[in-house]
Amino acid sequence: MLTYTIRRLLTAIPTLIFISLIIFLLLDMAPGDPTAQLPLTIPPEVREQIRQSLGLGEPVHIRYLLWLKQMIWSEPMFYLSQNFDWMSVPDEARLISWQTRAPVMDTIIERLPQTMMVVGLAYIVGVLIALPIGIISAYKQYSVFDQAGTFVSMIGFSIPPFFSGVLMIILFTVMMPNDSFWWFPSIYDTTLVIDSWANFGKQVRQMVLPVMVLALQTTAQISRFMRASMLDNLNQDYVRTARAKGMTESVVVLRHVLRNSMIPVVTVIALGIPAIFGGAIITEQIFKVNGIGQLLIVSIQASDVPMVQTLTFIFAILIVFFNLIADILYGILDPRIRYD
Amino acid sequence: MTDAAPQTPHETQPLDTHDDDAARNQWWDVWDQFKTHKGAVMGATFFIFVILAVYLGPFLWTIDPTYIDVRARNEGPSWLHPFGTDQLGRDMMARMMAGGQTSISVGLTAMGLALFLGTLVGVLAGYFKRIDGLLMRITDLFLALPLLPLLLVMVMLFRQPLSSSFGPETGIFILIVTAIGITSWMPTARIVRGDVLALKEREFVLAARSIGTRPGKMILRHILPNVMSPIMVSATLGIATAIITESALSFLGLGFPPDFPTWGRLLFDATDFMQQHPERVMWPGLAISLTVLSVNYMGDGLRDALDPRIRGL
Numbered sequence: 001m002l003t004y005t006i007r008r009l010l011t012a013i014p015t016l017i018f019i020s021l022i023i024f025l026l027l028d029m030a031p032g033d034p035t036a037q038l039p040l041t042i043p044p045e046v047r048e049q050i051r052q053s054l055g056l057g058e059p060v061h062i063r064y065l066l067w068l069k070q071m072i073w074s075e076p077m078f079y080l081s082q083n084f085d086w087m088s089v090p091d092e093a094r095l096i097s098w099q100t101r102a103p104v105m106d107t108i109i110e111r112l113p114q115t116m117m118v119v120g121l122a123y124i125v126g127v128l129i130a131l132p133i134g135i136i137s138a139y140k141q142y143s144v145f146d147q148a149g150t151f152v153s154m155i156g157f158s159i160p161p162f163f164s165g166v167l168m169i170i171l172f173t174v175m176m177p178n179d180s181f182w183w184f185p186s187i188y189d190t191t192l193v194i195d196s197w198a199n200f201g202k203q204v205r206q207m208v209l210p211v212m213v214l215a216l217q218t219t220a221q222i223s224r225f226m227r228a229s230m231l232d233n234l235n236q237d238y239v240r241t242a243r244a245k246g247m248t249e250s251v252v253v254l255r256h257v258l259r260n261s262m263i264p265v266v267t268v269i270a271l272g273i274p275a276i277f278g279g280a281i282i283t284e285q286i287f288k289v290n291g292i293g294q295l296l297i298v299s300i301q302a303s304d305v306p307m308v309q310t311l312t313f314i315f316a317i318l319i320v321f322f323n324l325i326a327d328i329l330y331g332i333l334d335p336r337i338r339y340d
Numbered sequence: 341m342t343d344a345a346p347q348t349p350h351e352t353q354p355l356d357t358h359d360d361d362a363a364r365n366q367w368w369d370v371w372d373q374f375k376t377h378k379g380a381v382m383g384a385t386f387f388i389f390v391i392l393a394v395y396l397g398p399f400l401w402t403i404d405p406t407y408i409d410v411r412a413r414n415e416g417p418s419w420l421h422p423f424g425t426d427q428l429g430r431d432m433m434a435r436m437m438a439g440g441q442t443s444i445s446v447g448l449t450a451m452g453l454a455l456f457l458g459t460l461v462g463v464l465a466g467y468f469k470r471i472d473g474l475l476m477r478i479t480d481l482f483l484a485l486p487l488l489p490l491l492l493v494m495v496m497l498f499r500q501p502l503s504s505s506f507g508p509e510t511g512i513f514i515l516i517v518t519a520i521g522i523t524s525w526m527p528t529a530r531i532v533r534g535d536v537l538a539l540k541e542r543e544f545v546l547a548a549r550s551i552g553t554r555p556g557k558m559i560l561r562h563i564l565p566n567v568m569s570p571i572m573v574s575a576t577l578g579i580a581t582a583i584i585t586e587s588a589l590s591f592l593g594l595g596f597p598p599d600f601p602t603w604g605r606l607l608f609d610a611t612d613f614m615q616q617h618p619e620r621v622m623w624p625g626l627a628i629s630l631t632v633l634s635v636n637y638m639g640d641g642l643r644d645a646l647d648p649r650i651r652g653l
Binding site for chain 2: 019022027029154158166167175274279282316319323
């Protein structure tokens with residue numbers, strides 16, 4: 001298992017380096033100029049100096065290596081030195097955003113908690129709803145519940161988040177009377193500090209709509225996988241044996257079938273985490289959550305190349321990392337598929 | 341909804357007892373099976389209706405979608421304007437048809453491109469062992485890319501040069517179709533490769549090779565017809581993904597230019613007036629969702645029809 005893990009880790013590194021190269025080169029072609037927004041009174045030679053100070057004068061491979069070094073070495077060092085006293089502040093250049101002139105990573109770390117709160121919670125809620133639906137759908141195949149579950153997940157697949165989100169806002173914010181219990185705010189207030197139960201309630205209420213939209217997508221996918229996986233296992237011989245031995249139905253289903261069915265589902269759950277971050281770009285835009293998805297859109301519109309490069313690379317790291325987790329989990333849960 | 345390995349059409353058994361099966365080919369069997377899936381038939385009917393409505397509708401409903409009639413702005417549904425008018429008095433029904441034309445054209449073309457790339461990579465990787473490893477590494481790499489951020493970046497980068505050389509509409513059309521196409525071929529490639537690998541071991545391929553069939557002929561005459569079913573299923577699902585992706589780009593303001601309606605753009609524009617005119621959000625939203633739903637049901641039915649083994653799953 002250890003060699004398998006190490007081998008998977010080693011193959012992840014070239015993938016990441018290659019992806020970072022693609023992202024860097026693609027964005028390097030960006031037409032935006034960081035000095036375009038500065039006043040026209042600045043003489044050209046000063047403008048050129050500003051460009052040099054932003055590191056734009058170097059040839060492309062030098063800039064790539066520098067960016068890579070900043071991404072994987074300098075920025076983590078800065079992060080550590082800010083949080084631990086024993087580390088001195090490293091004497092290196094930081095990745096600077098063209099838009100805010102602040103270090104890219106500081107902005108991202110500021111935005112991350114909002115995304116994590118909304119997206120993470122939505123994913124957990126979605127999975128918790130999806131698993132029972134999948135189990136019951138498979139156990140009572142072709143029943144009314146199963147048909148309804150199929151229909152709901154079909155809807156979850158088909159209604160894109162930018163419509164379900166807007167629909168939720170119309171239903172729960174626009175049409176609902178303001179004093180009703182079922183009225184929910186459509187704008188996520190990031191400045192809310194949770195210091196009392198009333199504010200905690202507010203926080204919960206403002207998270208309801210975005211979480212619902214994201215959870216619908218998750219539920220649709222995971223419940224289908226759960227159902228298919230349960231169906232595969234319910235017809236196996238070991239299930240008949242277990243029943244023949246006189247085990248109760250709940251033990252057969254919940255202990256024997258469920259455990260085996262969870263193997264592929266767990267990996268699907270792990271694989272879905274980066275996708276939900278991508279999907280959150282749209283949801284954050286609708287509900288005005290100022291997380292990293294919204295940051296990405298704003299930076300793209302402002303041609304803020306360093307910010308977009310870093311964010312896209314973070315998304316790529318998430319995908320590769322969770323692919324790795326899924327593979328290793330699969331190896332742990334199902335010893336048959338280890339390749340060593 | 342799982343990607344169970346689809347069966348080759350060779351083994352599809354005739355399901356009904358037609359007496360005239362002398363001239364009957366296997367696609368009639370597929371059609372007979374498809375007809376029994378109620379959701380699929382409804383989906384196909386609705387999809388054909390949408391296509392007819394958006395492409396032929398403008399000949400019957402001749403109001404210009406860009407005609408501005410400020411005195412008739414923000415009107416609700418009436419006989420004159422069945423879907424109402426927008427904030428500039430443009431007829432929503434005409435705009436929905438024009439938007440649907442763009443959205444569905446983008447969906448179909450991008451699906452075609454993704455399918456072509458996916459089939460090419462899949463067949464080459466499955467058939468020629470020497471390039472299999474390389475092609476599959478590339479596929480894996482593409483699967484690990486963060487697609488939506490990259491799509492947004494591509495639109496941001498190439499919008500200006502392409503619209504200046506092809507005109508704003510054609511330029512963006514080419515850009516979006518290419519961007520969606522080259523970011524969504526990977527699942528098709530994987531499925532096709534798997535099927536080609538299995539087909540290569542079959543006797544009829546051995547027979548064809550033993551009489552000296554060249555690789556090119558072999559792929560076109562023997563391999564491709566037998567991987568048609570997974571390709572067709574990916575095609576339907578590909579249309580759905582492409583329509584949603586295009587709408588998402590338009591919704592984020594990084595799609596077609598503002599005066600050029602697509603369903604996603606109409607939805608995006610309508611969200612500003614959500615409070616006063618919620619119905620204006622509903623038309624494009626419902627159009628996108630129902631089209632995608634119908635295509636998904638069609639794909640489901642097609643999968644069952646092409647593969648009797650997983651029917652009812």
